[in-house]
Amino acid sequence: MHAHARKNAKPFESQLLPEDAEPLPKPWLEVPDPRVRTSWWITVFLALVGVGLSALLVFNGIRTLPRIGNVCLVLDEEFDGPSLDTSIWTREVNMDGFGNGEFEMTTDSDTNSFVKDGKLFIVPTLTSDVIGRPAILDGYTYNITSCTAANTKHNVTSCSAVSNSTAGAVINPVMSARLHTRNSKSIRYGRVEVKAKLPQGDWMWPAIWMLPVDETYGPWPSSGEIDIMESRGNDPNYRGRGRNYAQATLNWGPTPDLNLAWKTNGFWYERRTSFADAFHVYTLEWDEDFIWMYIDTRLHKMLDRRIKKSFWDTGHFPTQVFNGSSVTLLENPWQSGAKSAPFDQPFYLILNVAVGGTNGWFPDTFGNKPWENRATTAMRDFAIAQDTWAATWPAPEERAMQVEYVKMYQKC
Template sequence: MDYRHNGTATTTAQTTPMRPGTPENEAITPAVRTNPFGTPYGSLPASGMGSTSALNMQSQRYFHSRRIKKGEVERPWLDRKDPKEKWVTIIPIIGIFIGLAVSGFLVWDGLRTVVNHVYCPVLDETFSGGLNSKVWTKEVEVGGFGNGQFEQTTNTDENAFIQNGMLHIKPTLQDPKLMDTNNVINLLDSKQCTSTIWSNCVAATNTTNGTVVNPVKSARINTKAGATIKYGRVEVVAQLPAGDWLWPAIWMLPVNDTYGPWPTSGEIDIMESRGNNYTYAQGGNNIVSSTLHWGPNPSNDGWWQNNVKRNALHTTYSKGFHTFGLEWSEKYVFSYIDTRLLQVLYANFDKPFWQKGNFPVSDSNGTRLTDPWSQTGRDSTPFDQDFYLILNVAVGGTNGWFKDGASGKPWVDASPTAKRDFWDARKQWEPTWKKDGQMIVKSVKMWQQQGYKGCR
């Protein structure tokens, strides 16, 4: 709005509002607007409030609460009690006490049943002085040890030798001349055969029918000559091989066939594995198994009733050394890896093995089966005799350890040319042996349980 005064134009930026219907010279003073985000009323100075009513607001606050006294709020739930509600608390408490009691009992029972036997040392082998011939025997044969294995076991340093203070058991290829032409390996002529069975000492290549001598060579050594135990402990520190169709084993056989030929007198497998990698259908070098063999004849072997497998944790057994152990007493036998707490096989001798086996009345050809162990009156029979230790790396076989048709297996167990078929596929499997295709043994320890075999 323009006001002209003495010819001069004066512009008022802010004009005092006029109440409608009043003279222009009566200005209205607007009320003071307080800042809602400013200082609370109670803290404003009196001069800033602008009126008596504003002064009365100095003591006001934004919010004033009143403390509710205890007992003023009604709690009807205290007057109406449901007798079932208390069990919501009682039942979990009872469950906790029962759980603690059961856990305590299991711990107590476990400690009560663990027997800490006293032992006498039988063998403490570190191989620092070589392979002691008074303890170790290199087996020489071509028979495949009843499993149709493909290796010829030798007594040469090619397949079993000491290197860097450790025992190496290493499979190698057979001489191609023995494979490709008619030949005979006769270990009887050289008087090297360690078996008393003729078929374990002679092998032949016949180019007409496709049969061949053992396509690979390896080693199998045992402690039969110098270290045996009847109840006790065994610990072998070893690194297992990596390579297709390799079959490493740490196991025990009886010194004498007291109750009859295998498996009547028993066999203890501390560790068996396969050299194939972890992708192999039946489990490769990431798995080991342990079992007992026992039965009235090979067709009735109760091994499957106590066969147990153990997987390596995020690794394989060919990546480093592990302790493969056995504890064996008149009451039980168990195998373990690295520590007794990590058990693999556990078998109680709590009833006769004939009862455990549930064997048929007769075998497939009608021959009646009889109990070969009951005359002793011991539940541990046949595992109540002197046993010796065996270390070996087998190759292939025709007993089903490597399943037909699985993971590119290049032979069929029932084929008469199984060994030839395996040999013909050597360009596939031999390269997998190059890096770690051997079992390396750092040490072997054997103890005899006190009270047996001169351990007093």
């Protein structure tokens, strides 16, 4: 039995590796091809050149960035007192729309501007909460006894209003606040920093901006306007750019019709949040050679204006303009100023929250806007739609523009 098993067993297979038909390569013993070495060194050389050129470009970019130089502190306001410091801030009291057809009146009431927990609050409120909804639309006369515009040529509409349903006239349906430093603090070249959280609610128009202390070169916009930040309280889905957008603008021109703000504006936006969700620092840097405006960091730049030639030469304005039925020569209003004119004079700071308006900041074609900018009854149409837009306004402090600090520096 065992012999039979051995006779039929499978033959033993060798586990030896087969011999290679060719000898194993030994590259360390071979003489290298000079062309391979040359190509290697060329690759290394080109890589080093690329790194060097990149470094040079970065260096030149940093070297050519504008620098504001030495600055001296003019205002350091942290709102840490029990109330608004009226030695610094003046509340404007007015109801004429400020040239933009705005729908709010601005007040000196602590309801619309106040200090709390180390912050300034600017809060839009409903006029109907004070005088009732029917009075907004008809049969009521509203007078501002503390009107700060009482001595201006616009005092009839600046300080009083009469509602009349037949004429389509209404009392301003919103109360808000507008604060400025014209009587206390201003700078000519320097830096401004405002740390703020923007308001939330349809048709709100928050702004941090500057106007000249004196109209050195004539009425607006000849003497300039610096808008450090403007935004809208509308939802981020609003096609006209809602509260996730912030814009910076320079207004300048020899006449209102020739305001070339469209040449000098820009914006920054948040992709996943909005400027009403957190505090951000809105900054202006400004001297005779450049004007920069940005949010939090220079990398988040809204506007970068290098002043290489005068604004008159930049504007390419016509030589003649129509004035009614006549034609007049257009003169350069800045010929006596510096290259940076009209931005070569002291400017003061303004903080405000407007609501609505007819100047085009809210375009007619977006967001189911309840008024048309050209309509003579725009404010009435807005007031009638109060139930719709007021429903988007959260509690007073949440819909406020909150300001944590304001710093102004003068170039030394």
